[in-house]
Amino acid sequence: MLRVLDSAVLCGAFGREARELECEMARLYGRAEAVSSSSGTAALHLAVAAAGVGPGDEVVTTPISDFGTVAPVLAQGARVVFADVREDDGNLDPDAVEAAITPRTRAVIAVHLFGGAADTVRLREICDRHGVLLIEDCAQAWLGEDGEGRLLGTIGDIACFSLQQYKHITAGDGGLSITDDPALATRMRLFMDKGWDRAEGRIHRTMGLNYRMTELVAAVARVQLTRVAGVVARRRASARLLADAVAALPGVTVPRPYPGHAWWVVPLLVDDNTRWAAALEGLGVPALPGYLERPLYANPALSGYPPGLCPRAERLIDRTLLVLPWNEAYREDDVERIAQALGKVAAS
Numbered sequence: 001m002l003r004v005l006d007s008a009v010l011c012g013a014f015g016r017e018a019r020e021l022e023c024e025m026a027r028l029y030g031r032a033e034a035v036s037s038s039s040g041t042a043a044l045h046l047a048v049a050a051a052g053v054g055p056g057d058e059v060v061t062t063p064i065s066d067f068g069t070v071a072p073v074l075a076q077g078a079r080v081v082f083a084d085v086r087e088d089d090g091n092l093d094p095d096a097v098e099a100a101i102t103p104r105t106r107a108v109i110a111v112h113l114f115g116g117a118a119d120t121v122r123l124r125e126i127c128d129r130h131g132v133l134l135i136e137d138c139a140q141a142w143l144g145e146d147g148e149g150r151l152l153g154t155i156g157d158i159a160c161f162s163l164q165q166y167k168h169i170t171a172g173d174g175g176l177s178i179t180d181d182p183a184l185a186t187r188m189r190l191f192m193d194k195g196w197d198r199a200e201g202r203i204h205r206t207m208g209l210n211y212r213m214t215e216l217v218a219a220v221a222r223v224q225l226t227r228v229a230g231v232v233a234r235r236r237a238s239a240r241l242l243a244d245a246v247a248a249l250p251g252v253t254v255p256r257p258y259p260g261h262a263w264w265v266v267p268l269l270v271d272d273n274t275r276w277a278a279a280l281e282g283l284g285v286p287a288l289p290g291y292l293e294r295p296l297y298a299n300p301a302l303s304g305y306p307p308g309l310c311p312r313a314e315r316l317i318d319r320t321l322l323v324l325p326w327n328e329a330y331r332e333d334d335v336e337r338i339a340q341a342l343g344k345v346a347a348s
Contacts, residue, residue: 004215012036013193017218022176024225025161029153031178033185036218037192040139040162041068042211043175044109047158048072049208050187051107051133060100061109063295063313064090068162069111069137070296081105082297084310089113089255090267090291090321093312094122101126107133112141112152114291114323115235115262116255120146120155133157142168143232145260152262158184163217168231168264168328169224171217234328235263238335242266245339249346252276266324267291268342273322276345283341286325290317 004010004017012018018036025034037043053059055077061069063082070080083096090113097108108127110118120136127134136153138144139162144152153159158181163174179185187206190197195208213221236259243257246268253269270276273289280287295313297305308314324338 001216001219004219007215010215012212012214012218013198015215015218017215017222018213021213021218021222021225024222025176026178028225028228029151029159029178031154031159032180033182034176034178035185035188035192036213036221037175037177037211038213038217039068039173039211040160040164040167040175041071042192042209043160043162043177044068044135044137045072045075045209046175046177046188046191046211047135047160048076048078048107048109049191050158050184051135053078053106056104057106058102058104059107059109060097060105062090062092062111062113063297063310064113064292064316065111065137065296066139067296067299067301068139069109070302073109074302078106079104080297080302082295082305082310082313085313085316087312087316087320088269089116090313090316091116091118092123094119094126096310097123098126098130101130101132105130105132107135109135109137110156111137111139112144112262114267115141115144115264116267117141117144117146117152117260120150120152121148124155135160139164139167140264141262142228144262147256147258147260149260153178157181158188163221163224168235168262169221169228171220171224174213174217174221175211176221231328232262235326236261238328238330238332239263239266239326241332241335242339245335246342249343251346252342263326265291266326268322268324269320270322271320273319276322279345279348280324280341283344285338285341288323288325290321291323292317
């Protein structure tokens with residue numbers, strides 16, 4: 001922070017911190033290009049715009065995610081097409097995705113929900129066969145891996161990350177988009193800075209917005225980037241302890257607790273998430289029934305989507321999905337206390 005203040009350059013268009021952060025992010029993921037932006041939602045907007053999504057187009061994605069996953073699609077004048085999810089972990093069902101693709105589809109946004117992997121291998125094959133882009137929303141999945149050890153964020157045409165307050169690492173807010181395609185990177189960089197290629201003077205080549213990351217945010221993010229591997233490792237260790245502790249409990253399941261899970265939170269499957277959440281809160285353990293109050297398509301900001309559109313997603317939200325907040329500071333005694341609380345609720 002002092003280095004930035006001493007430089008007297010706070011705007012990311014003129015300083016070095018944002019560009020250095022981009023280089024470091026690209027190296028971390030082994031991808032050719034990274035583009036910084038002001039938020040995770042902005043990072044997704046860069047990706048959607050670079051994919052050429054516009055009025056009349058469609059983008060297929062999940063109904064279980066933050067609104068930031070769909071807001072960029074709506075901002076481009078396109079239609080969100082919701083595909084149902086796998087009932088055991090809430091990630092996109094590839095069969096449902098393929099059934100949702102039409103000649104108007106331009107992209108699929110796969111969200112790695114809670115730090116667990118969507119089936120990007122199958123989704124990659126589906127997108128390639130239909131000639132559409134695959135965008136990975138890795139906001140909850142920093143350094144996550146799939147069951148085969150593939151790094152999440154390296155399979156899609158573009159992958160997007162968030163530095164918002166409650167993510168694995170944070171600079172308050174901020175976003176990063178990574179790709180191996182230089183044309184996509186150029187389009188994202190232009191869209192991030194009002195369509196302005198500053199190397200050629202004040203000419204706005206394309207439509208763009210001001211999604212620049214400030215130098216102060218970038219400086220904090222650069223330090224955070226050096227810590228993310230340790231953060232994820234500690235979350236994995238404590239989540240594994242919890243998964244082992246509750247493995248024999250009746251009525252509660254930790255879905256897909258494989259080694260590469262990034263554990264943004266700990267999702268559980270139960271018989272009645274409202275009852276479990278209330279009981280755990282009474283024992284001093286925070287818990288969220290359903291993660292969301294409703295599927296994304298049931299929000300007033302969207303219209304024209306009927307109830308029952310994605311029945312597995314609706315059942316998870318309304319009945320079976322329970323989310324425990326998680327972080328890297330949890331010690332063994334914290335995990336033991338949470339496991340004991342889950343045991344008490346299971347026994348009741």
